C-alpha cells in the first residue's frame with residue numbers, strides 16, 4: 001500500500017472531486033469527500049486529515065476558504081487546489097486565494113488535460129502537480145499516480161493553474177468553430193492562435209512561459225477544445241447551433257467555468273492593456289451582443305499583422 005498513513009479529504013462532491021477521490025482510493029488511501037450538501041461536520045472530518053483537495057467550482061472557493069478558516073487547520077496539512085477559474089470580485093486565481101488565507105500550509109495546484117468522464121472509465125491520462133514546496137508536490141504525485149494516471153511535477157503553480165483556467169475560454173470558441181462546421185483549417189488556426197493569447201495573459205499574471213507549452217497548457221487546450229465531453233466546448237457548440245445561453249445552461253451537467261472566466265479575463269485584459277482578440281469575441285457572444293457568425297467575421301477581418309508580434 002502506498003503512503004497508507006495519509007488521510008485525504010476532498011472538498012467538492014462534483015464530478016471532478018469524485019474522480020480525484022476515486023484515484024486516491026485506487027491507491028488504497030483513506031479518502032473522504034465533503035460537500036456542502038452532505039451535512040457532515042467538516043471540522044471533525046479534517047481533524048486528522050493530512051491532505052485537503054479542493055475540487056469546488058470557482059464560486060465555491062471563497063466560501064470554502066472562509067469555512068476552513070473558522071476550523072482548526074493544522075499547519076502541516078497540505079492543501080491542493082484543482083479548481084480552474086478566476087474569482088470574479090478580486091480577479092485572483094484560487095492559488096492566490098488559498099495562499100493568502102493559509103500562508104503556513106504547503107499549497108499544490110493540480111491541473112492537466114483531465115476530462116473526468118474518461119478518467120472514470122480508466123482511460124490513460126496525465127496531469128501536473130505544481131508547487132513552490134517540492135516535497136508536497138512529490139507526495140501528491142505518489143498519492144495519485146497509478147497505472148492509468150500519470151502525474152508530473154512542476155515548480156510553477158501559477159502557470160499550471162492559469163493554463164487550465166484560460167483554455168476554458170478557448171474551448172467555448174472551439175465549440176463554436178465545430179458547431180458552425182468551419183473545418184479543420186479554421187480549427188487549427190484557432191487553437192494555434194489561442195496559445196499565444198493564453199501565454200500573453202498567463203505570463204503577465206505571473207506564469208512561466210514554458211509551462212503553457214506543457215500538459216497543463218497546450219495539453220489541456222487540446223483536450224478541452226477537441227472533446228464534446230467538455231462543458232465549455234458544449235457551450236460554444238450549442239450557441240453555434242442557435243440555442244440561447246440559458247437554454248444551454250439549463251441542460252448542462254456541472255459547471256462551465258469559461259463563462260465566468262471570459263468576463264473576468266476581459267476586465268484583466270482591459271486593466272493591463274492585453275491583446276485578447278479571441279476572448280473579446282467570446283465575451284460579446286456570451287453577452288448576446290453578436291451571433292457566432294459575426295464573431296468569426298470579426299476575428300477574420302482584423303488588421304493584418306505579423307505572426308509573432
Ligand SMILES: NC(=O)C1=CN([C@@H]2O[C@H](COP(=O)(O)OP(=O)(O)OC[C@H]3O[C@@H](n4cnc5c(N)ncnc54)[C@H](O)[C@@H]3O)[C@@H](O)[C@H]2O)C=CC1
Pocket residue numbers: 011012013014015016017035036037055056057058059060061063064082083084085114115116117253254255257
Ligand atoms: N469535470 C472535469 O473534467 C474537470 C473539472 N475541473 C475543475 O474542477 C472544478 C469542479 O468541477 P466539477 O466537479 O466538474 O464541477 P461541478 O459543477 O460538478 O461541481 C462543483 C462543486 O463545487 C461545489 N460548490 C459550488 N458552489 C459552492 C459554494 N458556494 N460553496 C461550496 N461548494 C460549492 C458544488 O457543491 C460541487 O461539489 C471546476 O473548477 C472545473 O473547472 C478540473 C479538471 C477536470
Ligand SMILES: O=C(CO)COP(=O)(O)O
Pocket residue numbers: 084112113114115116164168171220223224229230231232233255256257
Ligand atoms: O478542465 C477540463 C478538462 O481538463 C474539463 O473541461 P470542462 O470543464 O469544459 O468540462
